[in-house]
Amino acid sequence: MPALLVLLAICVVMAFVNPVFLSGGNLLAIAEQSAVPIVVAVGLTFVILMGGIDLSLAGVMAAVSLTTALLLRNDRNDLDLGLWAAPIAVAVGAALGLVAGVSVARLRVPSFIVTIGTWQIGLGIGLLLFGGKPPRIEDDGFRALLGGSLAGLPGMVWISLAAVIVGLLVQMRTRFGRYAYVIGGSEEIARLSGIPVSRYRMLSFVVAGATAGLAAVLATARIGVGDVGIGGDLLFTTIAGVVIGGTFLTGGRGGVLHSVVGVIVIVVIANAMVLGGVSSYVQQAVQGAVVIVAASIALWRSRERLRVIK
Amino acid sequence: MNSRTRAAAIAAGAVAVMLGMSGCSGAISSGSGGTSSGECAPEDVTLVQSGRGLENEYYVSVDAAAKAFAESEGLADNYQWIASDGDSSKQLGQIKSILAKGGECVVLNIDANESSLVPAIVKEAEKSGAWLVTQWNRPDGTSPESGDSAHWVAHMSIDGVPEGYETAKALFESMGGEGSVVALQGILDNPPAKERFAGLQKALEEYPGITLLEDQTAEWDRTKAQDITQTFLTKYPGEIGGVWAASDSMALGALEAIKNAGQGGQIKVTGVDGLAEAVDLVKDPSSGYVATTQSRAAAQGAFGLAIGLAAATGEFDPAEEPAGHRSFYLKPVPIITAENAGDAPDPAAIDDFDLSDIWSEVGDPIK
Numbered sequence: 001m002p003a004l005l006v007l008l009a010i011c012v013v014m015a016f017v018n019p020v021f022l023s024g025g026n027l028l029a030i031a032e033q034s035a036v037p038i039v040v041a042v043g044l045t046f047v048i049l050m051g052g053i054d055l056s057l058a059g060v061m062a063a064v065s066l067t068t069a070l071l072l073r074n075d076r077n078d079l080d081l082g083l084w085a086a087p088i089a090v091a092v093g094a095a096l097g098l099v100a101g102v103s104v105a106r107l108r109v110p111s112f113i114v115t116i117g118t119w120q121i122g123l124g125i126g127l128l129l130f131g132g133k134p135p136r137i138e139d140d141g142f143r144a145l146l147g148g149s150l151a152g153l154p155g156m157v158w159i160s161l162a163a164v165i166v167g168l169l170v171q172m173r174t175r176f177g178r179y180a181y182v183i184g185g186s187e188e189i190a191r192l193s194g195i196p197v198s199r200y201r202m203l204s205f206v207v208a209g210a211t212a213g214l215a216a217v218l219a220t221a222r223i224g225v226g227d228v229g230i231g232g233d234l235l236f237t238t239i240a241g242v243v244i245g246g247t248f249l250t251g252g253r254g255g256v257l258h259s260v261v262g263v264i265v266i267v268v269i270a271n272a273m274v275l276g277g278v279s280s281y282v283q284q285a286v287q288g289a290v291v292i293v294a295a296s297i298a299l300w301r302s303r304e305r306l307r308v309i310k
Numbered sequence: 311m312n313s314r315t316r317a318a319a320i321a322a323g324a325v326a327v328m329l330g331m332s333g334c335s336g337a338i339s340s341g342s343g344g345t346s347s348g349e350c351a352p353e354d355v356t357l358v359q360s361g362r363g364l365e366n367e368y369y370v371s372v373d374a375a376a377k378a379f380a381e382s383e384g385l386a387d388n389y390q391w392i393a394s395d396g397d398s399s400k401q402l403g404q405i406k407s408i409l410a411k412g413g414e415c416v417v418l419n420i421d422a423n424e425s426s427l428v429p430a431i432v433k434e435a436e437k438s439g440a441w442l443v444t445q446w447n448r449p450d451g452t453s454p455e456s457g458d459s460a461h462w463v464a465h466m467s468i469d470g471v472p473e474g475y476e477t478a479k480a481l482f483e484s485m486g487g488e489g490s491v492v493a494l495q496g497i498l499d500n501p502p503a504k505e506r507f508a509g510l511q512k513a514l515e516e517y518p519g520i521t522l523l524e525d526q527t528a529e530w531d532r533t534k535a536q537d538i539t540q541t542f543l544t545k546y547p548g549e550i551g552g553v554w555a556a557s558d559s560m561a562l563g564a565l566e567a568i569k570n571a572g573q574g575g576q577i578k579v580t581g582v583d584g585l586a587e588a589v590d591l592v593k594d595p596s597s598g599y600v601a602t603t604q605s606r607a608a609a610q611g612a613f614g615l616a617i618g619l620a621a622a623t624g625e626f627d628p629a630e631e632p633a634g635h636r637s638f639y640l641k642p643v644p645i646i647t648a649e650n651a652g653d654a655p656d657p658a659a660i661d662d663f664d665l666s667d668i669w670s671e672v673g674d675p676i677k
Contacts, residue, residue, distance in 0.1 A: 018545070026544040033537045062365075127363070132370040133586055147570060223532050223566060225587065228365035230533065274541040280495060280527040 002298040003245045003261045010268055018275045026271070031153065034267045035160035036219045037237045041259040042167035043211025044238055046204040049180040051187070051251025052104065052111040054208045057238065059122025060096045061231030064089045064216035066129035069226025073139040076131070082142060090213040096122055097209020101202035111205075126228040134225040146221040156218045163211065167256040170207075176200055184251025241266045244294045246302070253302070265294055347460065347629075348441060348622040350415040355622050357385060357615050358408055360392035360401060361421040361445075367585055367657075369393075369421075371607035374658035376419065379612040379665065383619065394423040402427060406434055414439035417622050419614035421445040428452065436461045441622045443614040447501070453676075455636040460628040463621045466614055467676060469639040470502045470582075473603045474509025474556065476645045477580040480601035481552045482517045484578045489551030492542045493525035494535050494564060496556040503527075506556045506582055523549065528560045535563030543571050552578040558588040558602055565591070565599060574598060584646060584657055593651040601647045605657035606640050609671050612660045613640075616668045634675040641673035 014021035040057060047054045070076060071085035081088070096118050103114040137143060146155040171177035179200050183190045190197050212231070219230050238259075245262025247254025269290050273283050359376040361369040373391045380389035390408075394401035401423050409416055418440060422428050425447040432452075435442040436459050444465045454462040481491065493510060496503030507525070514522055523546055528535035539553060553568070555561035561581030568577045575598040581588050584605035591599035621628050628636065646654050655662060664670045 020545055020547075023544065025547070026541070029537075029540045029544055033540065123365075127365050130365050132364070132374075133367050136587060219533060223536065223563065225532075225562075227532065229531070233529075233531065233534065270537070271541050274524075274526055274538055275545050277524060280498060280525065283527075 001246065001258060001261060002301065003258065003265055003294070006244070006294045006297055007261060007265050007268065010265070010272060014272050014275065017272075018277075021272060021275050026275070028153070030264070030268060030271055031157045033271065034264050035154075035156040036215045036222070037234055037241065037263045037267065038160045038260050039163045039211050039215040039218065040234060040238045041241055041263045042163050042256055043208040044242060045167070045247055045254065045256050045259045046171075046177075046180050047111070047208045048184075048242055048247050048249060049251055049254060050183045050201055050204050052201065052204065053249070054097075054100065054111065054115045054205060055235065056096065056100060056115040056117075056119040056122060056209075057212050057235050058229075058231040059119035059124075059126070060093050060209055060212040061122070061216040061219065061234070062126030062228045063096065063122040063129075064093045064213045065220045065230045066126045066135070066226040066228065067092050068217050068220045069135040069137050070129060072137050072142055074135045074137055074226075076135040080139065082139065085142070086214075086217050089217050090210050093213020093216065094206050094210040097206040097212075098202070100209070101205030104205065105198035105202040115205075123228065129226070130228055134227055137221070137224050137226075143221050143224060146218060156222065159214070159218060163214065164256060164260055171256050176203060180204065181252055184248075184253075186252075237266045238263060240291050240295075244291065244298050246298050248302075262298070266291070269294075347627040348414070348624045350622045350624075352383065352385065352619070352623055353388075354415045355385065355388055355619060356408065356412040356416045357389045357619065358392060358405070358416060358418045358420075359389070359611060359615065360394060360405070360418070362423070363393040363395050364391075368583065368605065368607050371605060371657040372421075372611040374611075375608035375660050376611035376615055378658070378660050379615050382660070382665070394421075396423060398423040398427045402430055402434070405431060409434055409438040409440055412438075412440070415622060416440040417615060417618035418442045419445065419611065419618055421610075422447045425449045432457070432459075432462045441618045443618045445610055445614060453637045454628070455633040460621070463628045464614075464617050464635065465637045465676065466610060466617075467639055468502070468606050468610075469642065469674065470505025471509040471512065472642045473582045473645070474506035474554075475513050476509070477582055477601045477603065478510045478513035478554055479516075480645060480647055481554055481578055481580045482513065482520050484600045485520070485551045487517055488519040490521045490523050490546070490549050491552040491554055492523050492539075492546070492550055494538065494553065494555040494560045495525055495527040496530045496560075498527050503530075503556055510554055528555075528563065530557050530559060532559045532563040535560035536567045539564040539567035540571070543567065543573075550577055552580075552600075555579065555581045557581055558583040558585040561599065561602070562587060562591075565597070568598065584654070586657075589646055589651055589654050592646055592648060595648045601645050603645050604643045604654060606643070607657045608655075608660050609640050609663065612663060612665060613668060613671050616665050620668050635669055635672060637676040639673045639676055640671050 068085055068089040071079050071081045073080040100114050100118045103109050104111045179195050183197055241263030242259045244265055245258035247258050357380050361372055364370050377389055380386050392404045428448045442462050446467050448465055454465055495507055526538050528538050553564045555564055558581035561579050565579050568574055575596050578598050578600045580601045582603045584602050588602040591597040620626055
């Protein structure tokens with residue numbers, strides 16, 4: 001996995017620039033900062049494996065973030081569902097994914113445009129629930145569960161690890177996971193082999209919606225308020241991460257583990273730039289440049305002579 | 311990414327086309343653009359308030375204050391709010407359709423989505439003879455007083471320098487004037503971000519015992535501020551005594567990182583904006599949240615519309631007003647600290663203003 005080499009290269013460079021990078025405290029910080037985008041990337045991988053794209057992340061997370069905050073004990077209403085808030089919030093994400101999935105698979109609208117639509121729907125729901133002031137979570141137990149330490153790691157890191165393991169099992173052990181490669185490789189062949197393509201494609205958006213929902217629960221617990229802008233910057237991190245990891249946007253190649261490594265690369269770049277003392281004014285450009293370099297290195301071996309790049 | 315840049319390109323194209331169209335329309339004589347003072351009866355006036363969107367506490371307060379002003383004038387049914395949602399062409403399109411309906415009796419109080427949009431809005435207002443007050447953003451070198459039109463009545467903003475300076479001083483005082491701080495900046499090319507940071511630097515000059523270890527931009531974002539602060543804490547273990555943030559949402563993210571590192575209350579934090587959550591934390595000295603500023607949302611909503619309404623009804627002729635009434639900062643107000651946080655005014659309340667004197671909140675001219 002070439003993305004691992006990129007990660008290793010960054011670690012070697014940083015060991016000279018600022019040894020703090022490899023300290024336990026910093027690695028823990030990287031793990032915590034990666035937890036949310038990793039959970040998103042696990043679900044997004046299946047959509048991209050099938051050759052689709054899901055841009056609705058910011059909208060789904062807005063709707064779910066407000067849902068989560070309003071279901072837990074908060075300063076806005078009398079609800080106090082505790083742990084039950086999480087599955088309900090994830091279901092909201094999955095429902096938005098279902099809307100996108102049905103539109104793509106049954107109405108035959110390209111996923112690019114459909115998920116821009118569900119993005120706006122999600123933002124709208126988030127706005128409706130916002131009501132003038134961010135609802136504050138007062139359920140400290142719930143927040144401590146995700147932020148507090150469990151065997152040395154924050155709860156949300158454990159949850160992201162669990163998401164990765166479940167994602168890997170789905171990818172390797174279920175029909176949905178195996179067919180994802182076939183559909184992404186060639187939808188025609190999949191159809192001719194009798195695979196119900198549209199059903200599995202629909203399911204991929206539900207999975208992506210659910211993981212975006214779970215990510216929003218984690219992110220909301222982390223900052224402690226329901227926030228409409230909570231997923232604003234994550235699309236860059238996750239899509240760039242998925243591609244650097246070696247999952248083709250054209251579908252058919254890559255996988256959950258690839259994406260996870262790619263996301264970690266992106267998070268590590270941001271962390272390394274702060275530790276290296278890179279000025280804010282050049283960071284954004286440096287980050288973009290590093291992404292292109294990392295993607296070229298990561299995808300170097302896949303430059304087949306007849307592969308079409310759009 | 312792809313979708314966003316594409317949308318931006320389309321929006322830019324649309325704005326360019328509109329600019330082109332309004333440029334060409336100079337040949338057509340405009341109905342009432344020539345009159346210098348308004349002749350509208352108050353009941354015929356449409357009051358329009360526009361800003362980014364109601365997912366943001368500040369704009370909710372602006373909208374509430376503007377609505378309260380409309381009610382106080384008996385014009386509640388003539389008031390409307392336009393959300394730009396960060397989309398310049400959408401904002402301009404909505405303004406154009408309102409002007410097409412209401413013409414010279416429209417009063418616009420506009421927080422333009424970006425500086426470069428302001429000339430187009432000014433042009434539209436002039437063409438229909440409407441009355442425009444702008445907030446925060448405008449391109450360098452343009453101002454109501456330098457134009458030859460009375461229809462861009464005034465430009466109002468808030469000086470970020472004293473905000474950054476006063477909160478920084480409160481932070482340094484809480485640290486006993488000794489130690490090291492880190493700074494979280496807003497989006498680097500936003501005027502408020504630049505001004506507030508300049509205020510911090512001014513305060514640093516006065517406190518030789520304080521060192522600024524590093525500044526980074528968290529782009530006004532709460533989660534980003536939390537990530538960067540977490541990284542700062544590992545980079546400078548045990549060194550950081552305070553975090554200066556250019557906005558409350560970033561300061562709240564920083565505070566979360568400090569709490570998770572088990573140093574809540576020991577490392578001091580300040581922000582700017584006067585978000586409700588921040589004001590509550592400032593009330594409690596053990597939180598470590600030392601200071602924020604008062605929100606000026608109410609003054610911006612109410613006085614922006616009041617000045618525009620007075621121009622539309624002919625109470626004054628903008629062309630005759632001194633420059634200090636055409637481009638000005640609102641009067642600075644004291645920052646919020648533990649001493650006065652208990653009686654911080656509601657950011658949407660307009661009862662404490664003297665709205666009969668539309669210039670009562672005018673501070674320094676903007677140069």
